Amino acid sequence: MRPILDIQHVTHAFGHHTALHDISFSIKQGEVVGLIGRSGAGKSTLLRCLCALERPQQGHILLDGVDLTTQTERQLVRARRKIGLVFQHFNLLTSRTVAGNIALPLQIAGRPRKDHAKRIAELLALVGLEGFEDKYPSQLSGGQKQRVGIARALAAEPTLLLCDEATSALDPESTNSILALLADINRTLGLTIILITHEMEVVRRFAQRILVLDHGRLVEDGSLLDILRDGQENQTLHKLLADIRPSLPxxxxxxxxxxxxxxxxxxxxxxxxxxxxxxxxxxxxxxxxxxxxxxxxxxxxxxxxxxxxxxxxxxxxxxxxxxxxxxxxxxxxxxxxxxxxxxxx
Amino acid sequence: MSPLILKLILQSTEQTLEMVLASTAISVLLGLPLALFMIATGPRGLYRLPFAARLIGMIVDAVRAVPFIILLVLLIPVTRFVAGTSLGTEAAIVPLSIAGIPYFARIAEMALREVDSGLIDAVRAMGGTRLTIIRSVLIAEAMPSLVTGVTVTLISMVGASAMAGVIGAGGLGDLAIRYGYQRFNTTVMFGVVVVLIIMVSVMQILGNALARWLKH
CATH class of the missing domain: 3.30.70.260 (ACT domain)
Known part of the structure; x- marks a missing residue:
């Protein structure tokens, strides 16, 4: 089966600082992948490359067979509509209601206006916020805002859902419910999800596969068990694992x-x-x-x-x-x- | 207060409102696109044109540097060209607008700059066009601040219009100077001040209420 996302030798630098160094991996339809690294590891740069906000200097990024690195800006505008993005700080428009926020990607994708209400109701039911159409983001809790963020990301039926530190601004209880929701979406819709985070605890919950980024390099690609095993020799992994491992009394x-x-x-x-x-x-x-x-x-x-x-x-x-x-x-x-x-x- | 004075105050109030409302409307209509141009062409903007951004910024600052009373006289030829006359209430709208456009442009620029860049990224990542970003993100999100900016501009125009008497535009400021100051008519002076206070307060209260309503 053709991978849904195929990253080939991606290298990107800002001035003399190499943010990404020869990154290659591919992701299959329906996978849940955790991309983990400490701050400054290159996660954000990779994310911006994946959602075509930044063009890598070298290498190729194939989304569903389309090479994002060779597309013109006009073509990229279309390509971006296939990627749903969930943000750490939700990034909801404060001037629009919940329904208005979810409608934005539908408007952008040019869906007929008469179908919006039905789709919005469907999405709100999916994320567990029935009847919240007319509320404004300022009236919602963090967890609820993120549910709206997820509904918005799913609105235009993306092929890939990218979650950028989606739970980092939430309390533990909301984090649990958002992770459960994402797992549910993966199961019921078969949607491919990439979780970008600095917290091992988050990927531990349900990522089947973990990619570890360190100083712009991909240092590990495997299951959590692989990482637990390799963590003995590898200092980077060791430090990341410290969050979730029991420590000596x-x-x-x-x-x-x-x-x-x-x-x-x-x-x-x-x-x-x-x-x-x-x-x-x-x-x-x-x-x-x-x-x-x-x-x-x-x-x-x-x-x-x-x-x-x-x-x-x-x-x-x-x-x-x-x-x-x-x-x-x-x-x-x-x-x-x-x-x-x-x-x- | 004699009926004559009352009539004078009423007529001047009307002239002031005409100048203030017309010049503010023009300032917003032309100042907002100017602000969008400065934001969009500036660093991190949607259409980066650093040279154009700097040039427009310099022109805006140059106009704002000239005291309004000087601008009023300086612009007489322009006023005559645009309005057909350099005298009267309608003519005063020209210099008031020319002072108001860069004034509102700077305020609007600040309001637009306050919009969270994460929102712009979010809509870009959704595949939104630059027009969508300008309409649905920049202007929509900055709306409460823009309304506050309009209120501030309105009130500044009330102040500036007081000087329009120099080119025979009338208005409350002109009345206060000619009757109140030059003829020592305290009643007129007092009446004008009361009307101005009420006018400015009503503008501020309405502006605040609208901005609050828009903020959700």
Whole structure:
């Protein structure tokens, strides 16, 4: 199947500063992709290139087979109508009602005026704002404004929905409901969605695939599990992951030493579990086979992109520690020794 | 207050209103396109033409730098050409408008500049044409500030029209100077001031109410 979006060797610079460096990836119909990076990683530049507001200096961007980089400004105006954009600060026109805001892309696309009301009612039902037609944006909460933003982005039936930090200005509760809405839209309409964010927590919820951007380069393209695995070696990933990973309790972190101690000690490890390994009775196996007692210090099992996954920190103590660690390495997605603490501090 | 004085005040009020309303209407009608031109051709504008933007900006500032009383005299040939005469209430509308156009243009430019650039990006990204952006974003979003700008312009025109007596345009200011000041007629002076206060207050109240209503 032809990809809906195909980015080929995109490079873009502002003066001497290279904002994007040889970026290539492609996205299939119906995928939900999280594009994550810290501020200054090049996310915004890539976004502006994707929605044809900026023309990359090198490379090609194919949207549904049309190369955006070779189009004239007049042709681009048409191409942009195939992309729905959801903004961090909603960007709703304050001079127009909810219905007026959603009608704007319909007017731009030249839909007959008599069909507007029906389409607007449909969209408001989809985003859960029935009867809000005549309200003004100033009368809405942040979450409601973003729902209107999403309805507006969907109005002209785009082939691709780009969400630029769509939940960054919202409280946790609204963030949850907006993410649930986007997941729902992906499921029911089969719409391809790209979530651009600096928050790992946001992409963790439902992005099936994560692209990590750092200093203008694409450093990772895979599932969250891939990133959890690679995060041990890669500092960029490590930092991004810090938001969503359990961290060591302070009283342990203070006493942690990088090498084994001469006195009796506990070994502190981090495990990443997925699928089967998340439901294996690891603790009893450790005790039965290696006489190793494991204590859970932090973390637990959650659902990551519809699969059961665990990210936990354990303290181990017992006779056959080395064998136990070797076993864990094979039985789990990733095992990392964080350090050692004295048994009786 | 004698009926004669009352008649004089009434007639002058009428002349002032005629000058103020006509010149403000012309200032808005021509000043708004001028402001849009300055915004659109300026840096980050929709049609970047930096040279044209600077030239227009300089002309606007040059006209605004000339005190109105001087402009009134300076523009006599222009007034005669446009209005057919350089004297009277109708003739005064010409210099008042020429002073008002750049005045309102600068105010409107500020109002348009205040429009969130995110909104312009949003509509551009939707595939909106530049005309759509100007109409549905720039003008629509700046409307409450533009209305406030019109109010300010109206009130400035009330002040400026007081000097139009120099070219025989009449009006309240002229009445106050000739009767109130030069003939020491305190009643006329007082009456004129009261009428001016009421006029300006009503303009301000109506302007504020309209701007508030537009703000939602």
């Amino acid at each position: 302070a009283f342990i972190a203070e006493n942690l030493s990088p090498s084994p101690l001469t006195e009796p000690h506990k070994t502190i490890i981090r495990l990443v579990l997925s699928g089967d390994s998340a439901t294996t009775p690891l603790f009893s196996m450790l005790y039965a086979h290696y006489a190793v007692k494991a204590t859970l210090l932090q973390g637990g099992v959650t659902t990551i992109s519809q699969r059961l996954s665990g990210d936990i920190i354990l303290s181990l103590e017992g006779e056959h520690i080395e064998q136990a660690l070797a076993f864990l390495k094979t039985a789990t997605q990733s095992m990392e020794v964080l350090g050692y603490v004295p048994s009786h501090p």
